[in-house]
Amino acid sequence: MDRKININISQISSPAEIDLAAFDLWLKNGVSNSEKDFPIDQSLQLILDNIPQEVFWKNRDSVYVWCNNKFAVVAGVETPDKIVGKTDYDLAWTKDQADWFRCVDQRVMSNNSPEYHIFEPQTQANGRIAWMVTNKMPLHDKDGNVVGVLGTAEDDTKRKEAEDTLQKALDELEMRVKERTAAEREQRNLAEELRETSSILSSTLNLDEVLDRILVAIGRVVPHETTNIILVNGSQAHVVRSRDQAGKYGISQNSGGAFPLNDFPNLAYMATNQQPMIISETQDNPLWILKQKTSWVRSYLGAPIQKDGKVIGFINLNSATPNFFNALHAERLRAFADQAAIAINNARLYSHAHELATLKERQRLARDLHDAVSQTLWTACLITDVLPTLWKEDPDEGHRNLEKLQRLTRGALAEMRTLLLELRPKGLVEATLGNLLEQLAQALMSRKKLNISVILEGECQLPPDIQIGFYRLAQESLNNIAKHSRATSVVINLQCQPDRAKLVIQDNGRGFDQSKIVPESLGINIMRERAETIGATLEISSNPGHGVCVTVVWSANSRGKSN
Incomplete structure (x- = not known):
């Protein structure tokens, strides 16, 4: 059979239309099962060889019958005539x-339905992997049977490469966004932990509490198994706080014993270089000392x-994982080390200030013992020595000296009680405010020729800090009277009501001109600060020749101010 097929070039503009045009032609002219019965004239072959698409025809068994030149080249058979009789496995x-490819072939033929725009890879003869858009449709003979x-x-x-490039860029962008988001989140966590730690630093001077808080905060931003804080004193070092983050290594929170700093090369190295240090693998690092209890590190x-x-x-x-820590961890740890430095320095300054305050208080008590109690007892001792002789010679004078002796001993007793209260501040809140004022009066009368009356009105049940504040204000007022007033009489009046107290101390001394007195000279500023501390009002009134009146008023429902 020598049957030629003619086709109008204008009919062919896309792969799908080529399929349809070929289908019409084959349907009209008839197609047999044999690849030998499908001659293509030279004009059509030339056209199909020069279009940008690959074109091929397979029979019912997916055996190639024909293809254009472009398909033959990529399939590795060089010319179209050599494709005849081959299968996809031969290409x-x-x-x-x-x-x-064969699966799709059989599906198209079995379903008797075309499939368009199949996006699939194709490994070509030159080794290039191309991405093809394939269209397949069933071929029928003149009786309508599917034959290929x-x-x-x-x-x-x-287009695939452009899509892949775009997708890669999108993936990289998404990854960077995630990394940036994670980094920002970690930075926020770090800032929050540092802020909370700073808050602790400003609210307490308890070094152990601050160091514990720092270790907890470190655990939230720098993962690890165990951690500790070591302090250095000269050439010695000792562990002050420890934390077992994992809870499985038996690390004690308490401090450890002292040890020579140079016994641990890693610590000696940081002491010299003053920089964070990372040991990625402890097992082969000369700066790490291997010990049995830390062999897991x-x-x-x-x-x-x-x-x-x-x-x-x-x-x-410390971590049980090799190569665990990185430079970011080191920078975060440095930030907490800076906070630890502030906490340690503040605690040391506070301890030093406390020691100085204790020393000053001891010196004051020693001075009071010498100036008050010792002098009073020395005077009483002299009276006791001469009293028997004096009593025989002049009973009236002896009686007067006996009364003086009684006053001195009572005053000494009051002074001792006052000093004991200073040594034991808790006693200032265990005794009533009235008793405290009476002790102050007795102590002063033993040293000065003063007649002090204490008048108590109502029962005082004041908060501890308020009672201590009233006591200190009364003590300061009486000291001023003893030093400056030249008074002979003092009246202390304490009026107490529920949630309110008023203390008035009036002397008959020489007074002063308030416009000419510097507040610091009489400790007025100290008294004002004490009153403001407890929320009380303080008023000091005086005129030359008319003594001084100090009034302190406290109310639970108001804040005080000083005049």
């Missing part, structure tokens, strides 16, 4: 690709605690 594609499949394929690799991070350019301690983190 350049991989086995998985061949399986897929016609396919076209167009290279769409550039595989990586280490440390940061020096510095004050005024001097290393005063270290924060150390």
